Amino acid sequence: MNRKRIALAVGALAVVGLAVAGAVMYEPAIAPVTPPSPDSFDVQLKQEGARVVALGDCVVCHTAKNGKPFAGGLPLATPFGTIYATNITPDPQTGIGNWSEAAFARALRRGIARDGHQLYPAFPYVHFTHMSRHDVSAAYAYLMSREPVKATAPANALVFPLNFRPLVAFWNVLFLRPGPLQPDPAHDAQWNRGKLLVDGLGHCASCHSPLNAIGGEKSGQAFEGGIVDGWEAPPLNALHGASKPWTREQLVTYLRTGRASEHGAAAGPMLPVTRDLATVPESDVEAIATYIMSLQNGDAPHTTPAAATSMMSAARETTPAEQRGAVLFSASCAQCHGDGSPMQTIGERPSLAFSTAINADTPRNAIQMILNGINWHGEDAMNYMPAFSGVYDDRQVADLLAYVRAKWSAKPAWPDTVPLVAKLRKEDSAR
Known part of the structure; x- marks a missing residue:
């Protein structure tokens, strides 16, 4: 009798476990829409979208070498295999042309594609989730007004079991914290704007933080440096430790031009980021620099001439x-x-x-x-x-x-x- 009860209890737990797993992994599809006309969007909103997309570095990741802008296909090497960026032009067959704004927003905030499949967290939705509703709408209007490009990204080459997309749902339980960032009343508007851009749309920690064994940013080690495409993304919280300590003004210049006096030029994955930032209002870059400089550990050291x-x-x-x-x-x-x-x-x-x-x-x-x-x-x-x-x-x-x-x-x-x-x-x- 006891064995029968134990077996029944184990079976019940298994059923409950499968039900919970199914609930966590399942995401419904959002119905496709007819691709909206570029003229259906407000001109000012599309212009603001260009700013949002530049701050989010979207073209950097979603453009293959010698490929058309936003058409995907760029390989991203990870410890778990290679992931190829997707096509985010408004092509209805291979891009996001039949995505509604609601489907687009869900992808940015929760990492779920229109058809319900999980997106891999190489796409930094854990940071984009903090974007405002207006910024999401602006980005949607801008991207839907680009030239449609018919281009299918190569299949991802990931090791088992990471090639099983539903497992990403459990990763999200550990690392995805959806919702807007709240302003810190202890700091001024520029600092709070910088924090929103760095921690949200700019997703700086995605590259400049070490990752754990399953690809999540290590807790408590934000901005302590990482590895991207074979390059070292240096710590953003140790700029005072450079041979010549960085100043806020030098950082603004570097982010907008790709070079700074007494430091050198941007290269590797950072170079195209600076070219994007050259197109946004200087006030955005000043806010980013203000926030980053507030993260520094300790005082600037004495340096050797x-x-x-x-x-x-x-x-x-x-x-x-x-x-x-x-x-x-x-x-x-x-x-x-x-x-x-x-x-x-x-x-x-x-x-x-x-x-x-x-x-x-x-x-x-x-x-x-x-x-x-x-x-x-x-x-x-x-x-x-x-x-x-x-x-x-x-x-x-x-x-x-x-x-x-x-x-x-x-x-x-x-x-x-x-x-x-x-x-x-x-x-x-x-x-």
């Missing part, structure tokens, strides 16, 4: 790798980065002594800069750097790193970088 760093480097014996690197630097780099080079004396570019990449704890970004450079972007030639991945082998890149680290940084030498150069080169070629 660039000249003193160079003197310290000259006072010690150089290694063979540094000697080889010096020759390579003279051949390929000194024209722009050497002491007294035109880029510094005329272009007013900072010394490498202030470079975030050269002074970082790891050589990851310095490697990526040498391998990939900064692509030419129209007339913006001042932010250009040629790629050397096809010029130098792994050992030569490592020698260059040894030389620039020794000459322009007061920090200890990086360990042998050849293995990491080879690894990043392989990963970059696979993207």
Whole structure:
């Protein structure tokens, strides 16, 4: 009798568990609509939508290399496999043309597609959920007014069981906290606007925070740095710890132009973000900078002047790798980065002594800069750097790193970088 009761109890619990799981995972479809005409939206609302979409960096993630804007197909490498960005043009077959505004809002706020399937959290709906209703409407009006592009993204390549989308529902239970952000009365309007943009629409923590084993942002470690597409997204709460501590004004300039005096130029995944931010009102970027600067840990430290760093480097014996690197630097780099080079004396570019990449704890970004450079972007030639991945082998890149680290940084030498150069080169070629 007892065994029968236990069996019945276990069965009942299993039924209840399955019912709860089904309730958590199930999402109904929202009926498709006829694609709305671009003329049906208010002109002012579409203009505001352009601002919202730029602040959300939508085109950055939803545009493949050499692809049409917002047509998807960009691969995002994750520890669990590759996810391809979807088409968010108003094409009714392959994009979001038959999505109602309600379906669009649900995707942004809860990560659920129009047909009810779970979206992977590489799409930062955990931050977009804080967007205002007006911003959602504006973004919808803008995107629905773009040129429809018929383009189907490649199938995602994720490991089992993460390729089973309904499981994302349980991830959402752990990490999704829907609802608007409430203003903090202890701070002024600019700070609160910055917090809304950084924590919400701008989703800065998605890249600049470490992730846990299941891809969620680690609790209590927001803005402490992360890895994106092989690049290190540096901590946003340690800008006072840079070789030359950042100021709010420098951060505004950097976010709007992709470069800042005494710090250098944006590269990798951050470069297109700055190009988007160049299109929004300066007041938005000022608010972002105000909030980020309020996150800093401790006071700005005493820093070693660039000249003193160079003197310290000259006072010690150089290694063979540094000697080889010096020759390579003279051949390929000194024209722009050497002491007294035109880029510094005329272009007013900072010394490498202030470079975030050269002074970082790891050589990851310095490697990526040498391998990939900064692509030419129209007339913006001042932010250009040629790629050397096809010029130098792994050992030569490592020698260059040894030389620039020794000459322009007061920090200890990086360990042998050849293995990491080879690894990043392989990963970059696979993207």
